Amino acid sequence: MRGHPNSIYARDVEYVLHPVTNARKHEEIGPIVIDRGEGIYVYDDLGNRYIEALAGLWSVAVGFGEKRLVEAASRQMSKLPYYHTFSHKTNEPSVELAERLVKMTPARLRRAFFTNSGSEANDSVIKMVWYYNNARGLRQKKKFISRTNAYHGITIASGSLTGLPANQRDFDLPFVPVRHVTCPHYYRFAEPGETEEAFADRLAAELEATILEEGPDTVAAFIGEPLMGAGGVLPPPATYWEKIQAVCRRHDVLIVADEVINGFGRLGTMFACDYYGIDSDIMVLSKQITSSYQPLAAVMISHELYEGIADNSGKIGTFGHGFTASGHPVPAAVALENLDIIEEKNLVENARRVGEVMQDELRKLADHPLVGEVRGVGLIAGVELVADKATKAKFNPVGKVGAQVFSRAHEHGLIIRAIGDTIAFCPPLIITEDQVRDMVERFRVTLDETAAMVRETEVA
Ligand code: PMP
Numbered sequence: 054m055r056g057h058p059n060s061i062y063a064r065d066v067e068y069v070l071h072p073v074t075n076a077r078k079h080e081e082i083g084p085i086v087i088d089r090g091e092g093i094y095v096y097d098d099l100g101n102r103y104i105e106a107l108a109g110l111w112s113v114a115v116g117f118g119e120k121r122l123v124e125a126a127s128r129q130m131s132k133l134p135y136y137h138t139f140s141h142k143t144n145e146p147s148v149e150l151a152e153r154l155v156k157m158t159p160a161r162l163r164r165a166f167f168t169n170s171g172s173e174a175n176d177s178v179i180k181m182v183w184y185y186n187n188a189r190g191l192r193q194k195k196k197f198i199s200r201t202n203a204y205h206g207i208t209i210a211s212g213s214l215t216g217l218p219a220n221q222r223d224f225d226l227p228f229v230p231v232r233h234v235t236c237p238h239y240y241r242f243a244e245p246g247e248t249e250e251a252f253a254d255r256l257a258a259e260l261e262a263t264i265l266e267e268g269p270d271t272v273a274a275f276i277g278e279p280l281m282g283a284g285g286v287l288p289p290p291a292t293y294w295e296k297i298q299a300v301c302r303r304h305d306v307l308i309v310a311d312e313v314i315n316g317f318g319r320l321g322t323m324f325a326c327d328y329y330g331i332d333s334d335i336m337v338l339s340k341q342i343t344s345s346y347q348p349l350a351a352v353m354i355s356h357e358l359y360e361g362i363a364d365n366s367g368k369i370g371t372f373g374h375g376f377t378a379s380g381h382p383v384p385a386a387v388a389l390e391n392l393d394i395i396e397e398k399n400l401v402e403n404a405r406r407v408g409e410v411m412q413d414e415l416r417k418l419a420d421h422p423l424v425g426e427v428r429g430v431g432l433i434a435g436v437e438l439v440a441d442k443a444t445k446a447k448f449n450p451v452g453k454v455g456a457q458v459f460s461r462a463h464e465h466g467l468i469i470r471a472i473g474d475t476i477a478f479c480p481p482l483i484i485t486e487d488q489v490r491d492m493v494e495r496f497r498v499t500l501d502e503t504a505a506m507v508r509e510t511e512v513a
Contacts, residue, residue, distance in 0.1 A: 092117060104488070107477060113346075114400060115395065115481065122343075126387050135382070137381075138379055150388050161355045162354065167385070168376055173211075174211075181374070188364055196231065197273060199214045216236070235256055249290035264306060273306065274306060275307070280329075285475045289329070308332070308335070312336055313337055313338065315433075316338045318395060322431075337353075343391050349388055411429075415429070424437070426439075433479045459476075
């Protein structure tokens with residue numbers, strides 16, 4: 054490993070347990086130290102520049118080094134660095150942000166509840182839905198339905214909704230009552246010859262069968278990312294959401310749209326619910342809400358949910374849920390400035406326009422020998438690498454080639470995300486057409502080198 058025993062590399066290995074990291078491998082290879090950022094780029098401590106093609110963790114909408122957000126935080130910290138919103142207290146930035154979110158989200162969503170993270174937001178969703186159904190006298194109606202490959206967080210409850218084995222295995226999850234139905238990935242799960250519409254029919258029928266099997270009086274809510282992110286960037290097939298919503302409505306199953314990655318312009322519309330025509334009872338927002346300069350998430354709820362919760366809190370004395378930092382004025386002030394920048398710079402329109410270029414450029418790689426499928430909408434895309442294009446056979450073991458691409462991309466000044474063997478792209482919304490072309494070119498070179506390596510190991 055690089056450096057002196059007192060170097061940051063050695064001290065990192067000595068003192069830090071990294072999230073979502075192979076700890077033994079980390080001891081061997083040590084960390085990459087990210088030192089600063091500017092626009093779509095981050096720099097390591099050796100001065101190497103990388104295009105941050107995942108915007109951190111799908112989140113830095115306005116790019117790195119945005120001084121206006123620093124100033125907004127600083128102004129608010131000087132005035133009121135912290136206060137809570139328990140027991141009737143409030144503060145200006147959190148009210149202004151709640152009002153703005155209610156006005157910009159679909160009309161049915163009428164109240165905002167703030168948390169620090171997407172995971173806490175989804176835990177809050179579960180508790181609110183249970184509280185609401187208890188208030189309605191529906192004490193059996195508690196189960197959630199999620200999907201395989203879903204990502205809704207990492208805490209005990211939200212991690213139960215997540216449908217990715219690595220986040221559940223040996224953590225004794227799921228812990229809350231949840232069923233996972235098939236994720237809407239046409240390329241992988243449609244039958245040969247099945248149209249997108251027929252595939253969507255089949256998935257809606259599977260959802261309905263699951264609800265009926267469990268008993269509709271026990272199923273509280275369906276949660277889904279409109280376009281699935283961390284599970285592999287999976288845009289749903291045509292007609293999927295209208296059919297899923299119809300099933301939910303038939304059985305009084307609430308619809309939760311997890312827009313933690315999708316929200317604030319990622320698909321070229323302000324929310325993915327606008328893009329897919331989803332009329333949810335609850336919407337979960339985070340990440341791009343502050344461009345992740347500050348931790349913040351919001352649970353947006355419908356009038357009906359609010360009324361049920363408010364009634365019950367009146368009856369039993371309190372809505373006994375909330376965090377020390379719910380409604381923290383500093384992240385709220387940063388979110389407001391961040392939303393101003395998104396509007397002033399037309400970043401949603403940029404995501405649509407430059408997103409088309411990104412989708413076109415990536416689709417030009419569809420003929421590449423390693424590429425099975427290129428998919429995505431706006432400024433989010435996944436490129437799935439396969440061992441055999443004709444049969445769609447996966448690499449053995451899954452993830453080995455993805456990991457190769459990931460580390461080779463670093464050498465070409467590109468940070469991407471490898472989800473198994475799917476390479477994810479989700480750059481800052483400020484990215485330009487030229488920067489998109491540069492990003493895809495670096496990826497193409499990386500792929501060519503990886504293909505040569507794969508051929509060599511096959512021959513050997
Ligand atoms: N929901 C979705 C759709 C996410 O992508 C994530 C994080 N990647 C979360 C929830 C959880 O957010 P956090 O990491 O802030 O807890």
